[in-house]
Amino acid sequence: MPRPISPMRVPPESRRAPLARGLCAAMTAAYLLMGGTARADSLPPTVAAAPPAEDGYRLWLRYVPVEQPWRSRYRASASEWVGAEPEGAARTGGAAPSPTLRAAQAELLRGLSGLLGAAPRAAAEVTEDGAILLGTPRSSALLASLRLDLHALGAEGYLIRTTTIQGHRATAIAANTDIGVLYGTFAFLRLLETRKPIGHLDITASPKIRRRVLDHWDNLNGTVERGYAGDSLWKWETLPEHLSQRYTDYARACASIGINGVVLNNVNATPFILTPLYLGKVAALAGVLRSYGIRVYLSVPFSTPVTLGKLESADPLDPRVQAWWNAKVAEIYRAIPDFGGFLMKANSEGQPGPEDYHRTQAEGANLLARALAPHQGIVMWRAFVYTTSGHSEDRARQAYDTFRPLDGKFADNVLVQVKNGPIDFQPREPFHPLFGAMPHTNLMLELQVTKEYLGQRTSIVYLGPLFEEALRADTWVRGRGSTVARVTDGSLYGEPLTAIAGVANIGSDRNWCGSIFNQANWYAFGRLAWDPDLPARRIAEEWVRMTFSNDRRFVAPVVKMMMGSREAAVDYMTPLGLASQMAGTHFGPGPWMAPAGGIPADWTSTYYSRADAAGIGFDRTATGSNAVAQYSAHLAAQYGNAATCPESLLLWFHHLSWDYRLRSGHTLWDSLVLHYDRGVASVRQARETWSTLSPYIDAERYRLTADFLAIQEKDAEWWRNASIAYFQSISHRPLPAGAAPPPDTLAHYEAFCIPYLEGSPGNRPACPPADVPVPR
Numbered sequence: 001m002p003r004p005i006s007p008m009r010v011p012p013e014s015r016r017a018p019l020a021r022g023l024c025a026a027m028t029a030a031y032l033l034m035g036g037t038a039r040a041d042s043l044p045p046t047v048a049a050a051p052p053a054e055d056g057y058r059l060w061l062r063y064v065p066v067e068q069p070w071r072s073r074y075r076a077s078a079s080e081w082v083g084a085e086p087e088g089a090a091r092t093g094g095a096a097p098s099p100t101l102r103a104a105q106a107e108l109l110r111g112l113s114g115l116l117g118a119a120p121r122a123a124a125e126v127t128e129d130g131a132i133l134l135g136t137p138r139s140s141a142l143l144a145s146l147r148l149d150l151h152a153l154g155a156e157g158y159l160i161r162t163t164t165i166q167g168h169r170a171t172a173i174a175a176n177t178d179i180g181v182l183y184g185t186f187a188f189l190r191l192l193e194t195r196k197p198i199g200h201l202d203i204t205a206s207p208k209i210r211r212r213v214l215d216h217w218d219n220l221n222g223t224v225e226r227g228y229a230g231d232s233l234w235k236w237e238t239l240p241e242h243l244s245q246r247y248t249d250y251a252r253a254c255a256s257i258g259i260n261g262v263v264l265n266n267v268n269a270t271p272f273i274l275t276p277l278y279l280g281k282v283a284a285l286a287g288v289l290r291s292y293g294i295r296v297y298l299s300v301p302f303s304t305p306v307t308l309g310k311l312e313s314a315d316p317l318d319p320r321v322q323a324w325w326n327a328k329v330a331e332i333y334r335a336i337p338d339f340g341g342f343l344m345k346a347n348s349e350g351q352p353g354p355e356d357y358h359r360t361q362a363e364g365a366n367l368l369a370r371a372l373a374p375h376q377g378i379v380m381w382r383a384f385v386y387t388t389s390g391h392s393e394d395r396a397r398q399a400y401d402t403f404r405p406l407d408g409k410f411a412d413n414v415l416v417q418v419k420n421g422p423i424d425f426q427p428r429e430p431f432h433p434l435f436g437a438m439p440h441t442n443l444m445l446e447l448q449v450t451k452e453y454l455g456q457r458t459s460i461v462y463l464g465p466l467f468e469e470a471l472r473a474d475t476w477v478r479g480r481g482s483t484v485a486r487v488t489d490g491s492l493y494g495e496p497l498t499a500i501a502g503v504a505n506i507g508s509d510r511n512w513c514g515s516i517f518n519q520a521n522w523y524a525f526g527r528l529a530w531d532p533d534l535p536a537r538r539i540a541e542e543w544v545r546m547t548f549s550n551d552r553r554f555v556a557p558v559v560k561m562m563m564g565s566r567e568a569a570v571d572y573m574t575p576l577g578l579a580s581q582m583a584g585t586h587f588g589p590g591p592w593m594a595p596a597g598g599i600p601a602d603w604t605s606t607y608y609s610r611a612d613a614a615g616i617g618f619d620r621t622a623t624g625s626n627a628v629a630q631y632s633a634h635l636a637a638q639y640g641n642a643a644t645c646p647e648s649l650l651l652w653f654h655h656l657s658w659d660y661r662l663r664s665g666h667t668l669w670d671s672l673v674l675h676y677d678r679g680v681a682s683v684r685q686a687r688e689t690w691s692t693l694s695p696y697i698d699a700e701r702y703r704l705t706a707d708f709l710a711i712q713e714k715d716a717e718w719w720r721n722a723s724i725a726y727f728q729s730i731s732h733r734p735l736p737a738g739a740a741p742p743p744d745t746l747a748h749y750e751a752f753c754i755p756y757l758e759g760s761p762g763n764r765p766a767c768p769p770a771d772v773p774v775p776r
């Protein structure tokens, strides 16, 4: 059982030293700066006291007071700061700091004031040990005089180095550009937030991928497709006049992890986004995001020249269509000079596209690319195309078959944006075979940060291991080590334009992401976009330390729980390579969902499981759809043979008898059941772990997580029971020894349906009105 938090003990006012009073005031100010929930009548946090209430708004940028002995150590390295224009000691002759540099300076002060209880002194020169000097050689003559070699840092990298300046020990946070300084500032603060020594630093870092983009699937009516954190972050109706503080705090959070691009609206786009009315609103948002190094991009429908431009066609080879896009793009750049470009979902799930005019995807992409090129804009053209070219026998093949023949035909400023797997953000898929297969095309990876198929708002599923698995997948196209990360960062084929996208999980909820642990997925995406080689475990640890506590009694079990959480979800939802077994809402089990009532077959579960009396799994070998041949010869041989195929992907590639023996010696049927049980056990264990951790964190975030884990345990049991009930009705095999039979009948599970779920497109109930039972 969770232990109650001990009440905060505060000595009477008369016994508190004046210094402590000053400290408290500074802490309170820093705390409130980021939107903390300290009430006027509550006392500010003290180091020894129980953690104050928190609502998650401050994410991983909490900057709460550091305990001793770290505080003394850090203060010795943060006595004063010298920036481009120190307050109270204005430099003469220096250029006025840019908004980005001002943001870096403000962040340094905010961070150090919160963490150390007092802001370092602003100075024009280095006058004592422990100074921090930040800027670029252009913004700071003092920094220029150090003659640091910044060449290799490029346009966004930074250097943090302990050095001697004007006879004193100092830390330089330096970069070629102001955004590099801001990234360096966040990296420096991260060291303190995670209790790393800062006395002898020599750190250089620069991003491996150029465009690190969050894709918002936010609609102009305020809803968010597949969003589980309330409404849209963007309040279109009050833009451009009202610029909510949330926009700035969002930008700060993104910049702190290196995100430098934001697609503001849903890929299921509306042409209204390109009207002057909305472009004015977009420009206002771009103005906020720009200071934090973030460009805006827009999703646009391919048919916009028809719907908005009143042309008769959107044919990419029609000069009038080209002229229309050219003019529209020029209009956008007049309003937003650093506009990033377009994201396009074409010929997919009902969206219009070039195939409507019998043109290729490349011809469609190049139409937009030509319009954007004079302005240095880019096109992110999605490969998620599966409706028009047939292939109902295996949807997994379709993107490859459509795009692979077009390799080399896309303009230089086009990136083909490829989801990590060939179907759709499942708990586990093999990597998408297009990675490595288009050496003459810029390819970018699309990951899903929002957990559409992974328990949505409530389940704790840390996606770091999934992202890591996707990035480290070895395509073998140029021998061992030809990983998806190396395709994405351009090091495999040497293309200069590189990018990665994550479908955002951010909304209007006070805690931004619907749950505290969902914040970790935003964090992990940004960190991996900056450096795809970072281990997911290290990212989890950083996040836990910054978000909750540095107490190792808290950090170790929570990191362990996070690291096991994705595999747990795979186990209780879709083990052994199964996929798409969800109900229509993409939440909860629906393995019985079969084509009916006009629903396309490849939107149903039975299409993917292919479970029958003989066995289960989708034969994608040469005897089946032969999708396996889309992989390199090395992998095709490995995946194509059930004996060598990784068991985690077995049923993705093979249809096997229920009695097929796995390496463990268990039959396939027994193993399936054991995986479901293991998944449930893992969630129970997570809940148990969490129940011991209340002493270490604030009550509000503790409680929310505890409640959500209780929901997840129910959901895991529901998945397990419903899946076993269904598959047993087909396998007709007894349960392995020790496995409990599902408490309800299959009919009972089939009758259950959640009519309304957040994030589902439209407002239609998922089921007709009925007396819905509660599954057990």
Ligand code: GCV
Residues within 6 Å of the ligand: 217, 225, 226, 266, 267, 268, 345, 349, 384, 424, 452, 761
């Ligand atoms: C934005 C899946 C989701 C859709 C989403 C689509 C896509 O099909 O269920 O909501 O649409 O992917 O990625 O375009």
